[in-house]
Amino acid sequence: MxxxxxxxxxxxxxxxxxxxxxxxxxxxxxxxxxxxxxxxxxxxxxxxxxxxxxxxxxxxxxxxxxxxxxxxxxxxxxxxxxxxxxxxxxxxxxxxxxxxxxxxxxxxxxxxxxxxxxxxxxxxxxxxxxxxxxxxxxxxxxxxxxxxxxxxxxxxxxxxxxxxxxxxxxxxxxxxxxxxxxxxxxxxxxRSKESGPHVAQHASTQHESNPVHKKIGRFVFDSLHQRLRIGEETISLTDKESSILTLLNRNIEQLTLREELIQHVWTDEGVITGRSLDMFISKLRKKLSADPDLRITNIHGKGYRLEILNDSFIIMN
Known part of the structure; x- marks a missing residue:
């Protein structure tokens, strides 16, 4: 044939x-x-x-x-x-x-x-x-x-x-x-011969952009699957840890008020105490410790600020 x-x-x-x-x-x-x-x-x-x-x-x-x-x-x-x-x-x-x-x-x-x-x-x-x-x-x-x-x-x-x-x-x-x-x-x-290049170009364009992956210091933050990647290591996040990191990264290098974090993360759970926020911040700090240039600073009585000491890394919001 x-x-x-x-x-x-x-x-x-x-x-x-x-x-x-x-x-x-x-x-x-x-x-x-x-x-x-x-x-x-x-x-x-x-x-x-x-x-x-x-x-x-x-x-x-x-x-x-x-x-x-x-x-x-x-x-x-x-x-x-x-x-x-x-x-x-x-x-x-x-x-x-x-x-x-x-x-x-x-x-x-x-x-x-x-x-x-x-x-x-x-x-x-x-x-x-x-x-x-x-x-x-x-x-x-x-x-x-x-x-x-x-x-x-x-x-x-x-x-x-x-x-x-x-x-x-x-x-x-x-x-x-x-x-x-x-x-x-x-x-x-x-498939026809004429459509081949267009198909390849379309596939390439789709592959290039992935809005759920954000670069934070040395980490790649996958907000959809609630995990951090640094090198070959993958670190799982809880739902609340992921929500807190998303908001802190949105306000990178700026103060994020405690009230804003609490409302953003616990909005559907009624009355909560500040101790819960402090506990999750502590856990998040430990998981971010693999990047020595990345830190969450406590602004006493006000809130927290996500900081990158080495500004050569690009932050994508």
Whole structure:
């Protein structure tokens, strides 16, 4: 078969119908697989969030607090959950262990580590324990009361399922291969010699601009996926950390008022305290520490300013 005959065959209605069917089938396969596993993962995450929130409620009740807020549980990453409180409280380690085990048994996740940190010193663990049945539990310092203070509780599940992408890897690969083959056939059917340069130019133009990636010092800030990249290292951000950094970068080298930050980040969560903002600023500083020329300066009583000491780096807002 010569080239002209081959091109005519590609342009035939039968081939066009076949390629359309391949695209439709591969797309449906991808969506069904993704929705199935995503739904299972979302159900488990929501079940864990409810159980972790119940831990906060029961812990405050044991401390004699029946009215203050248990803040929304933060899913920091796959299998990592953070519990925050509105007010200070004291607790007994034995009581915390009992409450956690009673609440998390409903999640059917049996291997996890619990750490308690002070709000103003998130890197310092004041108490922690590990549950790993049947015989590898690590529970220390029972009977030693913890004084009243501002605490956060982080729970890391070692047996939390892998992300959906890993579960459905095979189906996605098959779907992807089918899609590529179908698009190649469609492209050969409809592409002409004259349109080739225009297509290449359009693709190049699309590739050049990506408004969600911002350069901040040595970092590349991906606000859509809430992460920082510096060299080969990728640093994940929470939703609030990403929102705070977005606003600080928007006002780069200028004062951003505390009230503006609080309203921007916590606008839908009712009354909050300044301690929550200070805690997230502290965590954000640690994650930005990989760039020694980048810092968040505290303007006492007013707010914060994002500064770049070496101005040879370009900041893109």
């Amino acid at each position: 010569n080239v002209n005959s081959f091109n005519k065959a590609l342009k035939s209605p039968t081939v066009k119908f076949f390629t359309a069917m391949v695209i439709a089938f591969s797309g449906i396969l991808f969506l069904v697989t993704l929705i199935t596993f995503s739904s299972e993962d979302e159900v488990l995450s929501k079940r864990v969030i409810i159980a972790v929130r119940a831990i906060g409620h029961d812990l405050l009740l044991q401390a004699g607090d029946s009215s203050s807020l248990v803040r929304p549980v933060i899913e920091k990453s796959n299998g990592v959950f953070l519990l925050e409180f509105e007010n200070e409280f004291a607790f007994q380690p034995d009581t915390l262990v009992e409450i956690v085990q009673r609440s998390l048994v409903k999640t059917e996740l049996s291997h996890y580590t619990v750490t308690v940190q002070e709000c103003y010193r998130p890197d310092v663990v004041v108490y922690g324990f590990e549950i790993n049945p049947p015989t590898n539990n690590i529970i220390a310092c029972r009977g030693r009361s913890q004084p009243k203070a501002c605490y956060t509780i982080e729970i890391v599940f070692a047996d939390f399922p892998s992300p959906t992408v890993l579960h459905s890897k095979t189906a996605m690969m098959i779907s992807g291969v089918l899609s590529v083959l179908a698009f190649v056939l469609v492209g050969k059917s409809f």
